[in-house]
Amino acid sequence: MTKNMMICGVGGQGSLLASRILGQAALSQGWDTKVSEVHGMSQRGGSVVTYVRYSTNGRVASPVICKGEADVLISFEQLETARWLPFLKKNGKIITSTQKIYPMPVIAGNAEYPQNIIEEIEKLDVNISECDAIDVARKLGNEKVANVVLIGLYAKYSDLDKQIFTDAVKACVPEKFLQLNLTAFEAGYNY
Amino acid sequence: MQIEKNQKLLLGNAAIARGLYEAGCVFVSSYPGTPSTEITEEAAKYDEIYAEWATNEKVAYEAALGAAIAGGRAFTGMKHVGLNVAADPLFTSSYTGVNAGLVVAVADDPAMHSSQNEQDSRHYAVAAKLPMLEPSDSTECLEFIKLAYNISEKFDTPVMLRLTTRISHSQGLVTLANRQELPLKEYIKNDSKYVMKPANATKRHPVVEQRQSDIEEYANTSTLNRIEFNDKKIGIISAGDSYVYAKEAFGTSVSYLKLGMVNPLPLKLIKKFTDQVDKIYVIEELDSIIESFCKANGVNVEGKNMLPVIGEYSQQLLNKNLLSKENDYNELKINIPVRPPVMCAGCPHRGTFYVLKKLGLTVIGDIGCYTLGSTIDTTVCMGASVSMLHGFNKVRPESADKRVGVIGDSTFMHSGITGLVDIIYNNSYSTLLILDNSITGMTGHQQNPCTGLTLKNLPAKAVSLETLCKACGVENIQTVDPNEVDTFEKILKSELTKDAPSVIILKRPCALLKTVKKDSYARVDADKCKSCRACMKIGCPRISFETKKAVIDESLCIGCGLCTRMCKFDAIEIISRASN
Numbered sequence: 001m002t003k004n005m006m007i008c009g010v011g012g013q014g015s016l017l018a019s020r021i022l023g024q025a026a027l028s029q030g031w032d033t034k035v036s037e038v039h040g041m042s043q044r045g046g047s048v049v050t051y052v053r054y055s056t057n058g059r060v061a062s063p064v065i066c067k068g069e070a071d072v073l074i075s076f077e078q079l080e081t082a083r084w085l086p087f088l089k090k091n092g093k094i095i096t097s098t099q100k101i102y103p104m105p106v107i108a109g110n111a112e113y114p115q116n117i118i119e120e121i122e123k124l125d126v127n128i129s130e131c132d133a134i135d136v137a138r139k140l141g142n143e144k145v146a147n148v149v150l151i152g153l154y155a156k157y158s159d160l161d162k163q164i165f166t167d168a169v170k171a172c173v174p175e176k177f178l179q180l181n182l183t184a185f186e187a188g189y190n191y
Numbered sequence: 192m193q194i195e196k197n198q199k200l201l202l203g204n205a206a207i208a209r210g211l212y213e214a215g216c217v218f219v220s221s222y223p224g225t226p227s228t229e230i231t232e233e234a235a236k237y238d239e240i241y242a243e244w245a246t247n248e249k250v251a252y253e254a255a256l257g258a259a260i261a262g263g264r265a266f267t268g269m270k271h272v273g274l275n276v277a278a279d280p281l282f283t284s285s286y287t288g289v290n291a292g293l294v295v296a297v298a299d300d301p302a303m304h305s306s307q308n309e310q311d312s313r314h315y316a317v318a319a320k321l322p323m324l325e326p327s328d329s330t331e332c333l334e335f336i337k338l339a340y341n342i343s344e345k346f347d348t349p350v351m352l353r354l355t356t357r358i359s360h361s362q363g364l365v366t367l368a369n370r371q372e373l374p375l376k377e378y379i380k381n382d383s384k385y386v387m388k389p390a391n392a393t394k395r396h397p398v399v400e401q402r403q404s405d406i407e408e409y410a411n412t413s414t415l416n417r418i419e420f421n422d423k424k425i426g427i428i429s430a431g432d433s434y435v436y437a438k439e440a441f442g443t444s445v446s447y448l449k450l451g452m453v454n455p456l457p458l459k460l461i462k463k464f465t466d467q468v469d470k471i472y473v474i475e476e477l478d479s480i481i482e483s484f485c486k487a488n489g490v491n492v493e494g495k496n497m498l499p500v501i502g503e504y505s506q507q508l509l510n511k512n513l514l515s516k517e518n519d520y521n522e523l524k525i526n527i528p529v530r531p532p533v534m535c536a537g538c539p540h541r542g543t544f545y546v547l548k549k550l551g552l553t554v555i556g557d558i559g560c561y562t563l564g565s566t567i568d569t570t571v572c573m574g575a576s577v578s579m580l581h582g583f584n585k586v587r588p589e590s591a592d593k594r595v596g597v598i599g600d601s602t603f604m605h606s607g608i609t610g611l612v613d614i615i616y617n618n619s620y621s622t623l624l625i626l627d628n629s630i631t632g633m634t635g636h637q638q639n640p641c642t643g644l645t646l647k648n649l650p651a652k653a654v655s656l657e658t659l660c661k662a663c664g665v666e667n668i669q670t671v672d673p674n675e676v677d678t679f680e681k682i683l684k685s686e687l688t689k690d691a692p693s694v695i696i697l698k699r700p701c702a703l704l705k706t707v708k709k710d711s712y713a714r715v716d717a718d719k720c721k722s723c724r725a726c727m728k729i730g731c732p733r734i735s736f737e738t739k740k741a742v743i744d745e746s747l748c749i750g751c752g753l754c755t756r757m758c759k760f761d762a763i764e765i766i767s768r769a770s771n
């Protein structure tokens with residue numbers, strides 16, 4: 001069985017680390033894994049999406065996920081949740097931060113940031129869990145770990161053991177920031 | 192599946208670097224360019240490999256060619272447009288051949304995630320008559336590098352490795368092995384092979400043609416190309432990322448000819464495959480190269496009649512175009528504003544562009560983070576700002592005082608210098624702005640000749656832009672901090688009116704550099720804010736108008752202070768993070 005996970009957000013929010021943690025978790029189970037990352041131009045505050053795919057019984061061919069294919073969408077920002085929603089399977093799972101980051105057209109007054117995104121998504125056949133990850137991270141002393149808070153929240157709903165995720169965090173985060181990230185993971189898991 | 196200790200998830204680019212290490216490569220010279228950059232950054236982490244950032248791709252290619260002829264396995268990596276720059280040595284090195292192996296990786300960018308065009312590098316392999324390998328995942332990235340060196344030395348030829356964004360930037364499982372330590376090959380002077388004057392080159396061309404057919408023969412039996420027979424009603428010929436998309440879409444319901452070598456193409460093997468399947472599709476992203484080859488050789492295939500030459504492929508595209516199959520999905524029926532990349536908070540280019548916009552100048556642009564500036568008139572390729580400005584000003588000299596060129600420090604070193612010499616030599620009254628943020632920003636912070644550090648983080652002599660421009664013959668050179676917008680504006684106005692070429696160096700380091708202090712932020716005093724929106728003119732992503740007053744997102748502001756210069760009411764103050 002192939003499982004498709006997407007992580008979306010705004011360039012600079014830490015989607016790379018989050019996707020590497022998920023990839024590492026799958027790999028540690030002996031499953032063939034592919035992680036597709038974004039480098040370059042769109043990192044400059046643009047809309048960013050990464051894909052993590054693994055297969056519990058075979059090989060993963062394509063590194064990308066297309067419309068209607070994702071089992072899980074983990075999003076760091078509401079507008080991005082709305083933008084990438086079509087990539088989720090019907091009845092798929094969404095983990096989203098409630099954070100809003102205004103894109104340039106909104107800041108410049110040329111477009112409006114849509115209202116009630118989460119409420120609107122709740123009306124569809126998807127399963128959504130939201131979390132004010134920035135607030136949680138801020139209380140832990142560093143907004144940058146909001147990404148790992150959301151991974152913690154995802155772990156709560158995943159079929160995989162919690163330990164698999166914490167081991168993956170340990171494998172992916174440099175020693176210096178490990179304790180903070182593990183605390184962030186716990187905070188998300190217990191949210 | 193059991194994951195062994197020596198197995199690891201690696202980015203395609205990191206797998207290539209690992210391949211270089213294992214293949215005994217000793218010399219890497221490259222110029223950064225998405226999506227190829229990490230190959231060289233990763234290679235630099237191995238002590239056994241000498242690795243450097245060159246000034247541009249032509250220099251990098253020639254350096255690698257020199258290293259290979261000198262007897263060490265060498266490598267250069269670049270993005271697709273970089274190969275345009277390196278094309279001159281590429282074509283003639285096909286004639287000289289190598290001594291120790293030479294591999295050149297070129298990364299295409301279908302869908303143009305970070306590029307200015309969507310060219311297909313396979314044309315270069317065909318045109319330069321060089322073998323080209325194309326991996327489909329990280330495993331093959333590592334394996335193909337080793338094979339590429341064997342082919343390079345066996346057939347005495349540079350070998351090209353074609354990548355695409357999805358291969359370069361996807362992580363997959365690879366198996367690590369030890370490094371093969373190789374002694375340098377002896378260098379023997381051989382002018383008939385290495386001195387490409389007409390008398391020698393005419394003798395080398397037949398060698399190249401013979402080599403092409405020898406390699407084609409090799410390709411017919413090499414493990415690089417393989418047939419996977421399943422149901423024989425449909426056969427698919429594919430390579431690179433297109434192959435994995437096809438596998439994803441059709442699984443084992445069809446047969447495959449998977450090509451690991453995309454030039455020269457193995458005609459005998461193709462015929463062996465097509466003879467045994469009923470209907471044949473060629474699936475190849477971007478241009479029709481395999482398909483055209485098949486058709487030219489009387490092999491009846493289809494592909495581009497159903498598949499685009501534009502953009503990236505995916506399993507979804509194949510499902511839709513070949514099987515008329517589409518997934519169900521949810522969608523919000525709302526307008527979702529786009530989120531284009533923007534200059535970062537604190538970006539030194541912001542002050543520059545504020546002034547250029549204010550003065551309503553025509554801006555002949557270049558490639559770098561400053562391409563995101565809102566007022567640019569043209570962007571073509573690296574270095575073009577300088578020479579295009581010259582052309583503009585020669586044709587419209589009366590308005591030369593309303594026009595500037597803008598170019599980054601790395602880009603100026605890459606290919607701006609020759610344009611500047613042209614401005615001086617042919618005397619156009621051009622005003623060039625060099626935006627010196629002390630780093631190669633757009634591609635993710637690489638050192639360059641102006642920064643004083645090498646790729647391996649060793650100290651290096653930093654080129655002085657002032658001295659360099661002076662040596663080119665520029666008499667009017669000014670250096671100013673772009674955040675000092677008033678001073679800059681004054682200098683710019685004065686330089687524009689001069690009947691002589693000028694260079695203004697805008698010096699302020701990239702805000703993302705670790706050495707730039709981020710110990711303060713800006714805060715709006717809502718009582719003093721008169722809602723005039725003057726601060727919005729700089730287009731900072733951290734300033735918005737939520738409550739009819741300006742609001743600054745303090746957490747992501749670095750306190751560059753540019754906005755304070757916009758506010759006539761002193762409503763914005765810079766606050767030290769240490770003080771609270």
Ligand SMILES: Cc1ncc(C[n+]2csc(CCOP(=O)(O)OP(=O)(O)O)c2C)c(N)n1
Nearest residue numbers: 224273558559560599600601602631632633
């Ligand atoms: C021939 C070529 N090589 C490489 C690139 C990739 N590339 C785009 S911009 C850039 C360098 C930008 O650095 P700089 O000029 O210092 O400007 P900055 O981004 O720092 O503002 C590079 C390497 C390219 N577009 N074309």
